[in-house]
Amino acid sequence: MAWYYGTFSCGHEGRVSIIGPTKDRQWKADREFEGLCEDCYTKSREEAKERKRQEALRLAEEMELPELQGTAKQIAWAVTLRQETIERFEELLEMSDTDFSFEGKTKDDIKKVLHYLLETKTTASFYINNRFEQTFKLIETYFDEASNADIEREEKEILEEIKTESTVFPENKITNA
Structure with missing residues (x-):
């Protein structure tokens, strides 16, 4: 598990927890930040x-x-x-x-x-x-x-x-x- 920091599509900064193979994690993190933050x-x-x-x-x-x-x-x-x-x-x-x-x-x-x-x-x-x-x-x-x-x-x-x-x-x- 690793934490990735970035900016969501709504403009808010945040972090997401990504699990799985290391080679896929950045791709998954990028997909997460394409959406809205939780709030x-x-x-x-x-x-x-x-x-x-x-x-x-x-x-x-x-x-x-x-x-x-x-x-x-x-x-x-x-x-x-x-x-x-x-x-x-x-x-x-x-x-x-x-x-x-x-x-x-x-x-x-x-x-x-x-x-x-x-x-x-x-x-x-x-x-x-x-x-x-x-x-x-x-x-x-x-x-x-x-x-x-x-x-x-x-x-x-x-x-x-x-x-x-x-x-x-x-x-x-x-x-x-």
């Missing part, structure tokens, strides 16, 4: 995360998505994860019909699952815990719940319509109650 690298990553989070917040506001529940740190992370989930679903929906096939499910079924997840899964922990789940696994897991929720919504609408139609109002109605 600048960390700062640039944090800035990139913040830009991504702000963009996700803007898109969530545009789509009128419900606010996520959880701690401030969980929400800050989950907003970005939720946007990534939406993007994965959209990539799947953009596939041509000839390329698309998933266990007999149509694109409308997939849209139904996506809308169900966005409307009902409002805890930050859901998106954090499912961040590594494949889109197909989410569809498979939540398809039945989404279908049942859709049926329940239709039943409520029908009952509301029946209630409205069956309600008798006086001819000279004073209020809208």
Whole structure:
């Protein structure tokens, strides 16, 4: 192991520890100094995360998505994860019909699952815990719940319509109650 001193691409002076054969060490050190120093690298990553989070917040506001529940740190992370989930679903929906096939499910079924997840899964922990789940696994897991929720919504609408139609109002109605 040897220490090499130099100037990083960000202009900061520093040192790097290089291990391996002596003949390769200078080359490895030169590659290290072509990048950012540790502080600048960390700062640039944090800035990139913040830009991504702000963009996700803007898109969530545009789509009128419900606010996520959880701690401030969980929400800050989950907003970005939720946007990534939406993007994965959209990539799947953009596939041509000839390329698309998933266990007999149509694109409308997939849209139904996506809308169900966005409307009902409002805890930050859901998106954090499912961040590594494949889109197909989410569809498979939540398809039945989404279908049942859709049926329940239709039943409520029908009952509301029946209630409205069956309600008798006086001819000279004073209020809208």
